[in-house]
Amino acid sequence: MRVWKYGDDINTDMLFPGKYTYTCSTAEEVKPHLLEDLDSEFAGGVKQGDIVMAGRNFGCGSSREQPVLGFKAVGIAAVVAESFARIFYRAAINQGLVLVECPEAVAAFKDGDEAVLDIEGGKITIGGKVFEFPPLPPEILAIRDAGGLLNYARAKLEERANHEMRS
Amino acid sequence: MGQTFAQKILAGAAGLPSVVPGQIVPIRPEHLLTHDNTAAIIGKIKDDLEKYGVVRNDLSIIVLDHVTPAANEKTAAGHKSVREFVGKYGIKNFYDVGVGICHQVVVEKGHAAPGMILVGSDSHTCSYGAVNAFSTGVDRTEAAALMLVGETWFKVPPTIRITLRGTLKPPVSAKDLILTIIGDIGAGGATYQAVEFHGDVASLDIEQRFTVANMGIEMGAKIAVFPFDAVTEDYLTSVGVARSDYEPVWADPDAEYIRELDYDLGAIEPVIAMPHKVDNVKPISEVEGRRIDQALIGTCTNGRVSDFHAAAAFIEGKKVDPGVRLLLLPASRAVLETTLADGTMEKLVRAGGVLLPTGCGPCLGAHQGVLAPGEFCLSTANRNFKGRMGCKDAETALASPETVAASAVAGKVTDPRKVA
Numbered sequence: 159m160r161v162w163k164y165g166d167d168i169n170t171d172m173l174f175p176g177k178y179t180y181t182c183s184t185a186e187e188v189k190p191h192l193l194e195d196l197d198s199e200f201a202g203g204v205k206q207g208d209i210v211m212a213g214r215n216f217g218c219g220s221s222r223e224q225p226v227l228g229f230k231a232v233g234i235a236a237v238v239a240e241s242f243a244r245i246f247y248r249a250a251i252n253q254g255l256v257l258v259e260c261p262e263a264v265a266a267f268k269d270g271d272e273a274v275l276d277i278e279g280g281k282i283t284i285g286g287k288v289f290e291f292p293p294l295p296p297e298i299l300a301i302r303d304a305g306g307l308l309n310y311a312r313a314k315l316e317e318r319a320n321h322e323m324r325s
Numbered sequence: 326m327g328q329t330f331a332q333k334i335l336a337g338a339a340g341l342p343s344v345v346p347g348q349i350v351p352i353r354p355e356h357l358l359t360h361d362n363t364a365a366i367i368g369k370i371k372d373d374l375e376k377y378g379v380v381r382n383d384l385s386i387i388v389l390d391h392v393t394p395a396a397n398e399k400t401a402a403g404h405k406s407v408r409e410f411v412g413k414y415g416i417k418n419f420y421d422v423g424v425g426i427c428h429q430v431v432v433e434k435g436h437a438a439p440g441m442i443l444v445g446s447d448s449h450t451c452s453y454g455a456v457n458a459f460s461t462g463v464d465r466t467e468a469a470a471l472m473l474v475g476e477t478w479f480k481v482p483p484t485i486r487i488t489l490r491g492t493l494k495p496p497v498s499a500k501d502l503i504l505t506i507i508g509d510i511g512a513g514g515a516t517y518q519a520v521e522f523h524g525d526v527a528s529l530d531i532e533q534r535f536t537v538a539n540m541g542i543e544m545g546a547k548i549a550v551f552p553f554d555a556v557t558e559d560y561l562t563s564v565g566v567a568r569s570d571y572e573p574v575w576a577d578p579d580a581e582y583i584r585e586l587d588y589d590l591g592a593i594e595p596v597i598a599m600p601h602k603v604d605n606v607k608p609i610s611e612v613e614g615r616r617i618d619q620a621l622i623g624t625c626t627n628g629r630v631s632d633f634h635a636a637a638a639f640i641e642g643k644k645v646d647p648g649v650r651l652l653l654l655p656a657s658r659a660v661l662e663t664t665l666a667d668g669t670m671e672k673l674v675r676a677g678g679v680l681l682p683t684g685c686g687p688c689l690g691a692h693q694g695v696l697a698p699g700e701f702c703l704s705t706a707n708r709n710f711k712g713r714m715g716c717k718d719a720e721t722a723l724a725s726p727e728t729v730a731a732s733a734v735a736g737k738v739t740d741p742r743k744v745a
Binding site for chain 2: 166167169170171172175176177179180181183194195214215218219220221222223226241242243244245248249252253295297298306307308310311312314315319
């Protein structure tokens with residue numbers, strides 16, 4: 159497990175270049191271009207269970223869900239940042255990618271530190287030190303628990319269809 | 326306690342008397358904007374569409390603009406699949422290649438109105454705050470779910486209140502104002518927050534308000550919104566939206582804000598956002614004289630009639646520097662028609678400008694006007710991220726149409742006040 163650490167304001171063009179947005183849509187097409195203009199070692203070196211860590215405003219810029227699909231596909235366990243841009247945050251919820259907003263953990267991390275994540279417990283351990291982060295609100299957990307937004311929407315459609323049949 | 330614009334809109338949407346920042350509320354947006362990415366969005370829900378259809382055929386506004394006309398077989402096939410979807414489900418609001426850039430089209434065709442909630446699978450959906458609408462970006466998956474169920478959720482944002490005083494001194498323009506604000510607040514300074522503009526906003530016309538609202542996302546804002554006034558009403562009437570069709574919403578005088586900022590418009594100076602962050606804002610004096618390779622005037626930020634008029638004032642009767650490629654990118658066919666009819670576009674083309682089809686192409690490096698390593702582009706667009714114009718080893722800087730036009734003629738970054 160490795161932590162890939164980056165700075166503040168990592169924008170969507172750094173996560174996945176805009177020039178590919180209309181030629182790469184699936185996770186498999188996205189994977190080789192992940193972080194292409196930010197860190198040329200990432201796409202080739204990332205492994206299942208790795209963590210991406212960053213500073214403030216991670217994922218700012220465009221509405222671009224390819225980096226979220228890509229992170230899920232390569233098995234990123236979580237993105238831990240001081241804060242996230244809102245469209246990226248929503249995209250992560252909708253795909254079930256775990257985001258952890260924990261400025262203290264980011265500040266404490268030093269190169270080579272081990273990071274252990276306990277999502278259900280709301281804890282991340284960095285170099286032996288434990289940091290807590292607040293749980294997601296129930297409205298958001300419902301989307302995650304349904305297996306992402308589309309499954310959540312499908313359940314709602316089924317419910318509406320059943321309701322119409324009964325009434 | 327009074328309520329902000331965002332609180333009132335979201336309380337109204339949820340059917341609640343009031344809401345507080347941080348509260349999550351269900352919403353049913355009036356419209357959902359999607360563009361070329363409609364192809365990928367409907368691809369996610371192919372079987373669901375077969376089974377359930379779309380929730381409403383007047384929910385979606387679809388505008389093909391991002392890679393138009395198609396740059397290759399893949400983008401052409403994407404456009405084709407969107408047209409087939411539009412036909413099959415009777416989507417009411419569809420605008421094919423050449424009508425304009427989606428945000429301009431939404432406003433120009435009268436789809437955005439005061440007090441309305443709109444969402445779009447594009448970050449610059451915040452633009453419609455110019456006409457007192459609550460509008461913001463979502464991702465493709467959320468757009469797909471919205472097409473099926475028509476509802477989603479919002480967290481009520483806290484609000485920053487920005488009060489404007491006085492008037493801008495031409496050739497200083499709205500672009501200089503919003504870049505100055507972003508430089509102060511920072512690229513993430515308004516993340517999860519709403520931004521309201523108060524004070525002497527009457528001196529800003531709808532096109533200037535559009536430029537300001539369009540860039541709200543560049544400081545992380547969920548929405549960036551102007552009050553409704555006579556300027557809004559006159560504009561909406563001109564695009565066929567009657568006063569009886571909408572109900573404006575505005576903050577209470579005693580609403581509570583997370584932060585308050587004041588700007589003296591008369592003190593705003595020409596500025597430039599240097600690579601590679603939009604908040605890397607410098608007074609133009611610090612960059613003057615820098616050679617430029619390409620100049621881009623247009624986009625959804627500054628591609629309207631007043632922008633081309635402002636640019637023409639600096640270019641008319643002159644020639645673009647032979648070392649500069651000047652690209653002209655009108656925000657819509659309507660803008661193009663007006664600027665063709667009044668002679669503005671002819672002046673710009675005769676001076677050496679290259680007229681591009683209306684759309685987004687060069688702004689996101691998708692096609693047309695891609696940069697080579699080592700090149701420097703001065704642009705009126707809204708983003709200067711590394712690699713944004715298709716090359717990670719090139720640089721893009723952002724400025725007003727006045728500054729870009731004056732610089733295109735001089736071949737180097739030029740303060741428009743010195744050549745006006």
